[in-house]
Amino acid sequence: MRKISVVLIVLLLIPMSGLWAGGNDEKAGDDKVVFGIIPSSMSDEWNGYSVENFKYAAAKKGVEVVVLDPEWDGERAQNNLEDLITRGVDHVGVYVYTPEQAQDFINRANEAGVPISFENTKLVGSISGDIVANVAFEYYDFGYEAAKYISQTYPGSKLFYVRGLPGMGIVEEYMRGIEDAIKEFGTIEMTVYRDTSWDTETALNATQDVIASGEKFDVIFANNESMAVGCYNALKDAGMDGDIPIVSTGGGPTGVQMLKDGIIQATIAGPVSLQGLYLFKAMYLYTVKGITPPETYIEPPGVQAITLENLDDNIPWAPSDDLIEMIGGLDSW
Incomplete structure (x- = not known):
């Protein structure tokens, strides 16, 4: 399968301030890395496949993933964040629909000193505070x-x-x-x-x-x-x-x-599989290797019209090593 280069666009945010220890030095190899994921609902096919690809990549790197499903309940999603903070996860990834929703998560995560990243909605110019990555289609x-x-x-x-x-x-x-x-x-x-x-x-x-x-x-x-x-x-x-x-x-x-x-x-x-993989890659490299994404906003490739005639061009949603290869692997940008 061909390799596709990621489209990276500058996101103007408040610069990373060294708030999170994971972003400064490579995490010790003996420490168990745990990521928390808050979807909107795992019953949603789009959201569910993103999480499955995230978990697939995490298994490759020995990262534990805790998924707390709010089942479309915004208040429950905020409670899930508090739960993940209490559990002491190393990084939180959140699926959001609006910048306003994201801002609530950013404020709490920054206050608690927990790195946070987002998927699904482009947040350019609409939020304040520190985030590691924002993976979303246009x-x-x-x-x-x-x-x-x-x-x-x-x-x-x-x-x-x-x-x-x-x-x-x-x-x-x-x-x-x-x-x-x-x-x-x-x-x-x-x-x-x-x-x-x-x-x-x-x-x-x-x-x-x-x-x-x-x-x-x-x-x-x-x-x-x-x-x-x-x-x-x-x-x-x-x-x-x-x-x-x-x-x-x-x-x-x-x-x-x-x-x-x-x-x-x-x-x-739109291959949501790549969205989930890019989210994991950004969180993993930042938390484990201390490598910040080249740009905060990461736009996956692949938006195209698919018909029966060009069905072979469709990028699959099911997790695979081929998809990991398409994003350039998991070990570097």
Whole structure:
């Protein structure tokens, strides 16, 4: 498997101040290294595969991983941080959706003197305090690639965007990317969008409402593959399945099967496997070897439109040594 170079972008934060001993000197070889991970929910496929890749890399290096699952409960996630601090873990990794959420974790971790890193959401210019690494895709890229694919594949179409929930900064970045691509290619228009709670049921309801309203659309872009299922079911109930193509985001095992089953025609793939591996690499090198990432913000590669025709180009989500090789191994930047 080919090796892909990581895209690193400067994150302007308060410089590391020597607050954490692990970042200054190489950790003694006899000390057991323990990392704490706080996901949003292990029931979420995207989040779950990130953690599985993190644990896979940790096993390679003999690092113990404590995963405390808040199951979408923000207050419980904060309690999990307190638990990890009490346990004396060497470094905490947190999956976040908003800079505001991240800031609460930063304040407490800095106060306790525990190194902290983040994944999933780009925090550039939106936080203060000390963090080691921020590993995240650009949501803008997903929106741009989706609208680019639709513009090139379905010119003249009217786009129905089935969005997730605004207010987290995610949908907003998707919209920027979509609008830029529509303007750049000039072959489609977005005629309608509806907000959902990121799940199958609310996506089904949103699609049914638009169908009932009589608003015209020729193609659907759904913010994730669970939502795409709801869109498909609504189309099927209305006798429109097969007439309206659906594009989604993801590229994991569920999405690949949906492509094969004809439920979606394309997915804008992002290899969350690499997100989890980069998070572990940053935490490991900092904690064990005293090596800070070259830049705080680490953007994994691989966002691309995947269809049945180029399915072999999709970067897998399942952990493997090949994926570790793709990020340049675990021992140096």
